[in-house]
Structures are given as structure tokens and as C-alpha cells.
Amino acid sequence: MGIRIAVAGASGYAGGELLRLVAGHPEFDLVAATAHSQAGQPVSAVHPQLAGLDLTLAATDPAALADADLVFLALPHGQSAALAASLPPGVKVVDLGADHRLADAAAWQRYYGGPHAGAWTYGLPELPGQRAAIAAADRVAATGCYAVATTLALAPLVAAGAVAPADVVVVAASGTSGAGRAAKAHLLGSEVMGDLSPYKVGAHQHVPEIKQATGATGLSFTPVLAPMPRGILATVTAVPATTSVDPRAVLAEAYADAPFVHVLPEGSWPHTAATLGSNSCHLQATRDVDTGRVIVVSAIDNLGKGAAGQAVQCANLMLGLPETTGLSTFGVTP
Ligand SMILES: NC(=O)C1=CN([C@@H]2O[C@H](COP(=O)(O)OP(=O)(O)OC[C@H]3O[C@@H](n4cnc5c(N)ncnc54)[C@H](OP(=O)(O)O)[C@@H]3O)[C@@H](O)[C@H]2O)C=CC1
Ligand SMILES: CC(=O)N[C@@H](CCC(=O)OP(=O)(O)O)C(=O)O
Known part of the structure; x- marks a missing residue:
């Protein structure tokens, strides 16, 4: 036994x-x-x-x-x-x-x-x-599903002082299984297919959880329902606190010994399908060439x-x- x-x-x-x-x-x-x-x-x-x-x-x-x-x-x-x-x-x-x-x-x-x-x-x-x-x-x-994807992308950057914790913006798309199995009209295939729709705009329940886990003090979080059964793709953007820190290098160092968090090779961006069925989180980071904002993209299987x-x-x-x-x-x- x-x-x-x-x-x-x-x-x-x-x-x-x-x-x-x-x-x-x-x-x-x-x-x-x-x-x-x-x-x-x-x-x-x-x-x-x-x-x-x-x-x-x-x-x-x-x-x-x-x-x-x-x-x-x-x-x-x-x-x-x-x-x-x-x-x-x-x-x-x-x-x-x-x-x-x-x-x-x-x-x-x-x-x-x-x-x-x-x-x-x-x-x-x-x-x-x-x-x-x-x-x-x-x-x-x-953890909450969106909270995992967002926290893994953000926490090391806040801890390293690489981004301003008071101004973080997250837009995250989720597959419909994130809402659970109980039948809901807006989750029916005929309503979801061919559509992307924001929900709980400005008031999602994972905001306090993400703030608690990352040390962010100001967080705008917008979830989007996506026409797929599984997966979350979170795009996290933040104002850099310094120009001397490479956000990708911060993430790579933070997760060097983490078996399930993969900072992808430069130029390669996370997408949900690559994580399905796994317990992995895929990350990539860069700076916006126009505004200089730090951008991190994170993908997970919401059920994994x-x-x-x-x-x-x-x-x-x-x-x-x-x-x-x-x-x-x-x-x-x-
Ligand atoms: N789906 C996801 O991606 C994630 C879910 N979670 C969390 O996991 C939990 C389960 O979510 P999920 O599987 O999606 O939800 P589902 O709606 O798919 O499943 C809910 C489960 O709870 C049971 N249940 C319903 N009402 C009651 C009740 N009053 N008392 C006891 N059991 C009840 C249901 O039983 P029955 O079907 O027999 O009625 C079912 O087994 C939630 O807290 C959710 O937030 C966390 C992270 C991600
Ligand atoms: C698509 C969808 O509706 N997703 C749910 C996620 C709920 C959930 O699973 O929340 P926990 O991870 O906290 O348990 C939502 O946004 O409320």
C-alpha cells in the first residue's frame, strides 16, 4: 500500500x-x-x-x-x-x-x-x-490559476527592484475549463467559439492574491475568456524601476533550479498549447522598444x-x- x-x-x-x-x-x-x-x-x-x-x-x-x-x-x-x-x-x-x-x-x-x-x-x-x-x-x-501565471512572471522582478510595484498591468486569457464544470450559458460552445470576451473587468478576485504573493502594490488585472478548453496566457507589463536590469536574466536566475518553470530561449514566446498536460510554466520577457515598459508573457495549463x-x-x-x-x-x- x-x-x-x-x-x-x-x-x-x-x-x-x-x-x-x-x-x-x-x-x-x-x-x-x-x-x-x-x-x-x-x-x-x-x-x-x-x-x-x-x-x-x-x-x-x-x-x-x-x-x-x-x-x-x-x-x-x-x-x-x-x-x-x-x-x-x-x-x-x-x-x-x-x-x-x-x-x-x-x-x-x-x-x-x-x-x-x-x-x-x-x-x-x-x-x-x-x-x-x-x-x-x-x-x-x-494557488489560483491566474495567480500562478501572473506571480511566476512578476514576483522575481518586484523582488529584484526591477519594476515599479505600484503600476503593474495584466491582461490574461483563459480557456473555459477555468470557470469549472457547472453549466453556464456564456460558456456554451455556440457562445464561446469565435469569440473573445473580457469579464470581471476591474474587479477580479485574484488581484489580492497576486499582490500578496508578488509584493505588487498596484495591479490592474483584466481576464479574457478564450475559445479553447484549457490554458492561460498572461501578459504582464510594468514600469521599469531601473534601466540596468535585464528582466529576462532576472527570471532565468530566479528559476534556474525550478524544474517546472522554463524561461524560453530569446526570441521564443510562450503559447498555451505547448504547456497542456504538463505542470510547466513557460516565460519570456523583454522591454517595449517604444515605452521601455517591461513585458513578461507567461503560459500554463490552468488545470495543470x-x-x-x-x-x-x-x-x-x-x-x-x-x-x-x-x-x-x-x-x-x-
Ligand atoms: N478550473 C480551474 O482551472 C481551477 C479551479 N480551481 C479551484 O478548484 C475548485 C474546483 O474547481 P473546478 O473543478 O473548476 O469546479 P467544478 O465546478 O468543475 O467542480 C466542482 C466540484 O465541487 C462539487 N460541489 C459542487 N457544489 C458543492 C457543494 N455545495 N458541496 C460540496 N461539493 C460541491 C462538485 O460536485 P458535483 O459535480 O457532484 O455536483 C464538483 O465535484 C474551485 O475552488 C476552483 O476555484 C483552482 C484553480 C484552477
Ligand atoms: C475562465 C474563468 O471563469 N476563470 C475563473 C477562474 C476561477 C478559479 O478557478 O479561481 P481559482 O483559481 O481562484 O480557484 C475566474 O476568472 O473566476
């Missing part, structure tokens, strides 16, 4: 990707998968890509999860805190939702509403000191490094395994 793993919210998009990764992980045994409206269904009826995974979705309650060594929570925002609190203290938890990401209760209230559950260790191993913090933690709050892959990377660290175990750095395009 390997390390016993349970997935709550296993019928959703992030949950399905977690099941795929856990089932293929050399050290993990999948002992439970739970759902809400789909409880009682075989996993393969809900996730046809997992045909052959012989497991039935149980109802999401503490008893279904308490026998695991580690539980992944892939539930709607607001559903994780009470469930996590009712699990035995010895059970490690990685929460993919937002409930425990923010330290600032006022920011939580403003962007999510409802009671603030308090902050857990933030699950982005590539931030300075965070690998060790995650390895020592029993409760980890995995943006969700399930990141969560498994954190779990590996929490369990004393190499962080790359069971994860791919390579994408599946075309």
Missing part, C-alpha cells in the same frame, strides 16, 4: 485532473473520490477520459475522507473550510479553492464575501522560502500548473517526495 490519497470534488474539472494524476503517481493509492450531485456515479461515467478507473464517487463528508494520509479539496469557494476543520489533524490537506489563500480578512470580504477562514501556507513552491514552508506544513492553500499539477507538486513536498514525482514537465501539443 502506498500513500493513501482522497479527492473531494472529484466530479469537477480540477478533481478529474487530480484523479488522472493521482492514478498515475508511483507513490499514491487513490482510496476515495467524492462528489456532490454526482455522488453514487462511477468515476468513468463522469470522466470518460478515466475509463478503467474502477471507483464510485462517494458523498463528500468527513467520514469518506478521514482514512486518507492526504486529502485534495477541489470544491467551490466557501466549501473547504468547514470540511477541512472536521478532518483528523493527522490528515494532510491541499485545498485547491480560495478559502485559505488570503491573509487579509478585509480583502477576502471584498472579493469573496462570507466569513474569512484564515490563511494556510501558500502553495507556490517557486516563491523564495516556500518549498521548505510547504514541506513543513500539514495544510496548504494551492494552475490547479491539479500544482496541488500534486505541493503534496509531494508535504510527503517528503521529490517535487516532480508523478508530474510531467512536457506538454502534449498538437
Whole structure:
């Protein structure tokens, strides 16, 4: 018997990707998968890509999860805190939702509403000191999908004093799986295909998370829904604080030992398809020839490094395994 793993919210998009990764992980045994409206269904009826995974979705309650060594929570925002609190203290938890990401209760209230559950260790191993913090933690709050793409692009530049933290602009396009599986009219294929549409303009919930993780103090963030199932492409621009720093060199140095963050060769720009199915983030940076602004482009698979892959990377660290175990750095395009 390997390390016993349970997935709550296993019928959703992030949950399905977690099941795929856990089932293929050399050290993990999948002992439970739970759902809400789909409880009682075989996993393969809900996730046809997992045909052959012989497991039935149980109802999401503490008893279904308490026998695991580690539980992944892939539930709607607001559903994780009470469930996590009712699990035995010895059970490690990685929460993919937002409930425990923010330290600032006022920011939580403003962007999510409802009671603030308090902050857990933030699950982005590539931030300075965070690998060790995650390895020592029993409760980890995995990052938001846009927050991963943006933070990996921006944090080293703020830390190096290369950009002005008060004036950062981000425009980021996401595939529709970023919105979850629950049917939404504006996500129907006939509405999404052939269209690009901004949403939550000027008020996206990942703004406080990105500020907390990067040290940026002023951030304008505009998300765009893109006609594709997976992927995030974030374009981050910022005012240079100095002309003496090469932004690409700062990123290359920051991620020299990071197995999943790839600063691409000069002249090569990230695109989403190259990251799909992987736990990788692709980055490139330059200066705008006209304004001198620093431009960083970042691509991830929102269900990989943006969700399930990141969560498994954190779990590996929490369990004393190499962080790359069971994860791919390579994408599946075309
Ligand atoms: N999609 C993405 O790219 C990312 C998602 N996340 C986060 O992961 C979490 C899951 O997202 P995602 O998979 O996209 O969402 P989905 O809508 O695809 O899945 C939601 C899951 O939660 C279950 N659920 C729904 N309502 C309840 C409830 N009241 N109580 C308990 N369980 C419930 C659903 O069960 P059922 O289907 O049986 O009703 C399903 O298993 C969210 O917090 C999301 O923000 C984080 C990063 C990226
Ligand atoms: C396309 C789309 O609608 N995306 C969602 C991402 C939500 C999400 O997954 O948020 P967390 O990563 O914080 O859990 C949005 O912009 O709200």
C-alpha cells in the first residue's frame, strides 16, 4: 500500500485532473473520490477520459475522507473550510479553492464575501522560502490559476527592484475549463467559439492574491475568456524601476533550479498549447522598444500548473517526495 490519497470534488474539472494524476503517481493509492450531485456515479461515467478507473464517487463528508494520509479539496469557494476543520489533524490537506489563500480578512470580504477562514501556507513552491514552508506544513492553500501565471512572471522582478510595484498591468486569457464544470450559458460552445470576451473587468478576485504573493502594490488585472478548453496566457507589463536590469536574466536566475518553470530561449514566446498536460510554466520577457515598459508573457495549463499539477507538486513536498514525482514537465501539443 502506498500513500493513501482522497479527492473531494472529484466530479469537477480540477478533481478529474487530480484523479488522472493521482492514478498515475508511483507513490499514491487513490482510496476515495467524492462528489456532490454526482455522488453514487462511477468515476468513468463522469470522466470518460478515466475509463478503467474502477471507483464510485462517494458523498463528500468527513467520514469518506478521514482514512486518507492526504486529502485534495477541489470544491467551490466557501466549501473547504468547514470540511477541512472536521478532518483528523493527522490528515494532510491541499485545498485547491480560495478559502485559505488570503491573509487579509478585509480583502477576502471584498472579493469573496462570507466569513474569512484564515490563511494556510501558500502553495507556490517557486516563491523564495516556500518549498521548505510547504514541506513543513500539514495544510496548504494551492494557488489560483491566474495567480500562478501572473506571480511566476512578476514576483522575481518586484523582488529584484526591477519594476515599479505600484503600476503593474495584466491582461490574461483563459480557456473555459477555468470557470469549472457547472453549466453556464456564456460558456456554451455556440457562445464561446469565435469569440473573445473580457469579464470581471476591474474587479477580479485574484488581484489580492497576486499582490500578496508578488509584493505588487498596484495591479490592474483584466481576464479574457478564450475559445479553447484549457490554458492561460498572461501578459504582464510594468514600469521599469531601473534601466540596468535585464528582466529576462532576472527570471532565468530566479528559476534556474525550478524544474517546472522554463524561461524560453530569446526570441521564443510562450503559447498555451505547448504547456497542456504538463505542470510547466513557460516565460519570456523583454522591454517595449517604444515605452521601455517591461513585458513578461507567461503560459500554463490552468488545470495543470494552475490547479491539479500544482496541488500534486505541493503534496509531494508535504510527503517528503521529490517535487516532480508523478508530474510531467512536457506538454502534449498538437
Ligand atoms: N478550473 C480551474 O482551472 C481551477 C479551479 N480551481 C479551484 O478548484 C475548485 C474546483 O474547481 P473546478 O473543478 O473548476 O469546479 P467544478 O465546478 O468543475 O467542480 C466542482 C466540484 O465541487 C462539487 N460541489 C459542487 N457544489 C458543492 C457543494 N455545495 N458541496 C460540496 N461539493 C460541491 C462538485 O460536485 P458535483 O459535480 O457532484 O455536483 C464538483 O465535484 C474551485 O475552488 C476552483 O476555484 C483552482 C484553480 C484552477
Ligand atoms: C475562465 C474563468 O471563469 N476563470 C475563473 C477562474 C476561477 C478559479 O478557478 O479561481 P481559482 O483559481 O481562484 O480557484 C475566474 O476568472 O473566476
